[in-house]
Amino acid sequence: MSEQEHEHEHNYGKVYLILLVLLVVSILGPMLEIQVITLITAFGIAGVKALLVARKFMHINEAPKFISYVMTTCLVFMMLFFAGVSPDVMESSGDNWKKNLKMWLYSPPPAHHVSHAPEGHGSGGH
Amino acid sequence: MRPIATTRSASGMPTGLLAVWWVVASEIVIFGGLLASYLMYRLSHDSWSEQAANTNTAIGATNTFVLLTSSFLAVSAHAAAEKGDGKKAARYLWYTIGGAMTFVAIKSFEWYTEITHGFTITSNTFWSFYYTAAGIHALHVIAGAFIMAIVAREAAKGLELHRVELIGIYWHFVDIVWIFLFPLLYIAK
Structure with a gap:
């Protein structure tokens, strides 16, 4: 049992090192400025890191x-x-x-309902 | 006789452990909704990348390192508690609290710098999301550190050692949230 516990502790250190290596990769990958690599290294690796923490540190698979x-x-x-x-x-x-680029703008509907209405007489019978 | 239910017969697990997993489940929905909303707006607004370019990747990466290290310390505390070594578990928990305080100190410096450069919560929608997401996360870090201090005090006396695992699960979840916030706020520019 104690040997198993020791092995667990040893694994924690290993998992931590893997997480740090993944962190470095997730920082360096996007520096190449290639969209696919950025997506994989930043977000793909985030998923792997989260899974590692959930399984190895939170022990979700043992629950x-x-x-x-x-x-x-x-x-x-x-x-x-x-x-x-x-x-x-x-x-x-x-x-x-x-x-538009920075905000939503009100864009009035096509004005064909009001375009022929005489001035001062509202928008007609619609 | 303690006036609390210590196990749940239906789930077959300790009440505290079940409760902390329920907390994590509800937090997934809270942070998940926030991150999903951020992603929607980020993908539909190219101009957000101009704003995101102003976040400091080095600071974000340092804080990621701090949180990953604190997670390792929290799981080391759990390992010590499993062996019945309350003093060692408490010591690791205090180190973890040190990590939490470092995280908050770095975040405070970062926010101070950004606010003094004119990037406030009302500057535009990107910064609103940025301060809301990072702010809610920082509040979780602070709350976790407080709870950890209470658990560490008891653990040092060899009491309630099972709580070391419970606060650890919460802490690792806070770490996971940051693992996703980091690329969203600091990498995708």
């Missing part, structure tokens, strides 16, 4: 199975939120609005 299911469910809900909202948030234009 009852339902704990992993609960955590995964929360992550899935987060992705559902992203999938449900992002198509709208990431649109560049919509009804009566258009997004």
Whole structure:
């Protein structure tokens, strides 16, 4: 048992060193300024680091199975939120609005309803 | 007789451990929603990269190193507590608190520099997200350090050693959140 515990402690040191190496890679990778490498080294490695911490430091794999299911469910809900909202948030234009570089601008609807109305008589019978 | 429930028969695990995992689950939704929102706006606003270029990667990387080290110290405290060595566990927890204080000190310096350069929470949406995400995370670091101090005090007397693992799980989660905040706020420019 104590040998097993010793092995655990030894592994903690090894995991820590791996995390530091991954940190260095995640800083150096984006310096190449190649988009694919930036995505892999910054965000891919972040995922690997998070998984290492969860498994080796939090011991999530040693907890009852339902704990992993609960955590995964929360992550899935987060992705559902992203999938449900992002198509709208990431649109560049919509009804009566258009997004420019820095903000959303009110963009009035086509003026064909009012264009022929005599001045001072409102927008007609619409 | 202690007036608390120490185990849950349905889950088959200690109450404290179950509670801390529930805390982590709720935190996933809180930080997950925040990070997902940030990602949506970041991807749809090219101008955000101009603002992100003003964050200091060296400071962000230093803080990542500090948090990873503190996580290692927290798990070392857990290993000591499992062996029943309360004094050693407490010592590692105090080192972890030192890491938390270093993180907050560096963050304070960073924010001071940014604010004095005119990048405030109201400057634009990028900075609003930046201060909100990093600020909520920093509050978690401070709260964790406080709880850790209470656990360390008891652990030094050889009491409630199971709590060392509980605060450790919370601390590693705070570390994981930063692992994702770092590339989002400091690397993707």
